[in-house]
Amino acid sequence: MPSAGPTRRRADAERNTAAILDAAAELLARAPDVGVGDIAKAAGVGRVTVYAHFPSREDLVRAVLARAIEESMAAIAGAASSDGPAEEAFSRLVRDGWPVLSRYGRLHEAAVRALPAEEVREHHDRPLEAVRALVERGRADGAFRTDLDTDWLVTTVYALLHAAADEVAAGKLDRGRAAGVLRTTLLSVLRPAPSGTGPESA
Amino acid sequence: MPSAGPTRRRADAERNTAAILDAAAELLARAPDVGVGDIAKAAGVGRVTVYAHFPSREDLVRAVLARAIEESMAAIAGAASSDGPAEEAFSRLVRDGWPVLSRYGRLHEAAVRALPAEEVREHHDRPLEAVRALVERGRADGAFRTDLDTDWLVTTVYALLHAAADEVAAGKLDRGRAAGVLRTTLLSVLRPAPSGTGPESA
Structure with missing residues (x-):
């Protein structure tokens, strides 16, 4: 041979x-x-x-995570760079990014267990920068709230996207309804609080 | 001797x-x-x-987590069993539970890394039952929204409480402001959506 x-x-x-x-x-x-x-x-x-x-197994988990992030970035590229109202762009970002996040199921949990937390978060820097840019655009034009810090709003999006993926993977949230539930929940956080119910009235 | x-x-x-x-x-x-x-x-x-x-180290992490949950339960017992309006009871629950959660800093991360995800979540069953009871009470009397499932609202509370603790531990969210930020964020999710902005108008 x-x-x-x-x-x-x-x-x-x-x-x-x-x-x-x-x-x-x-x-x-x-x-x-x-x-x-x-x-x-x-x-x-x-x-x-x-x-x-x-x-090492750690290197393999890292490579799978890096590829998943690349796929997420490709999926949300259109929504992230669009010009329309921030709320519509954000809804598109959730709609386009969710299928990738959802398909990767418990990978985030695998990454959190195998890699240092700082590294898992760093892998998410690029998609979270896309979220941050949209949040800042919405704050600038009045579509999104300004009484909470941008950092915290971005953290909220990150935490709830992954919480939804975990719930779907655990069979506790219907896969088909998840994107709509996420959109509703996240817009409730991002939209300006109706007057009289914000923190200033607490 | x-x-x-x-x-x-x-x-x-x-x-x-x-x-x-x-x-x-x-x-x-x-x-x-x-x-x-x-x-x-x-x-x-x-x-x-x-x-x-x-x-094993796992047993030790498990014991620390169990003790932290006991302390949390003791801290929120008053708020969880109170009779007043659900929104006020929920605000007290966040106010009373947050100092314990915050003091334990990155313990949740340690638990997620050392123990199976299902077990970490099971340890949280009792405090989450207290949250669930308040959410259900608020849904019944119109204080909280009913267009999202109770399970998802409870998951949202869990995910954002721990996200806030992680952010404080990482020095990215001011410890003194965190309870107020959490209260504002969680009430934005729990309150009924203003008419015309809920999912039915999406």
Whole structure:
């Protein structure tokens, strides 16, 4: 049998990497503590091959998370850069980003368990910057409230998006209704408080 | 030297358990990945003594979490059982529960990293039942919204309380302002949507 040339070996390696990431994403979405052995089996490769590409389980979780964030960014790019009213752009951002977040199920939980919290949050910097830009635009034109800090409003969006994904993954929130529930909840937080009910009247 | 009797040994053991739990709570609040060795040192005992009381680090985190939940329950008991308007009772619950939650800093993160997600959530069942009872009371008397499910509203309260504690622990939200920010945010979610802006108009 002729030995494979460098081009062929590179193609094999890329195919293996993709298969490992696909299998890891699928398994972590359902079982955040799944081991490298099960991921290798699902990818159709040996454990040694997984470790050749990802020296530790942590590295593999990190790579799956990074890819999920890339997909989220691609999904929300249109909504994030749109010109219309901030509230409509925000609704589109939730609508477009939710399917990706939802598909990744319990991956966020897997990441929180495997990686330092600061690193998990840093991976989210780019999508959260898109949220921040929309929140700031809405605050500037009066569509969103200004009695709470932008940082906290962005944190609220992040926390509730992931809480909804967790609830759907746990079978406690209907997948089909989740985007609408999220939109309603988040707009209730973002819209200016009706006069007489804001913190100034507390 | 006379050997210590069983009463003395029991008193020593209880003192050690309390010292270990106190040290673990204090260290986990700041450094969720702190090891048993550092906790033993802070408690003034050896690692062997820690393992005699808590067979694994997981058991120790579990015990600290259980104690924190007990303290939270004691703190919110008055607000949870009060008769007044649901909104006022809810505001008191946040005001009374927040100092305990806030003092435990990054313990929730430590628990999420050390224990299965289902178990962390089960530990929260009792305080969340108190929140649920108030939410249901407010829905029944018209103070709180009914266009979103009670389960989701309770999840929102849980997610935002812990998000606020994380932000305070990370130095991103002012500790003194957090309870007011939480109250404003959560009441924005719980209050009925002003007519014409609810999901039915989406």
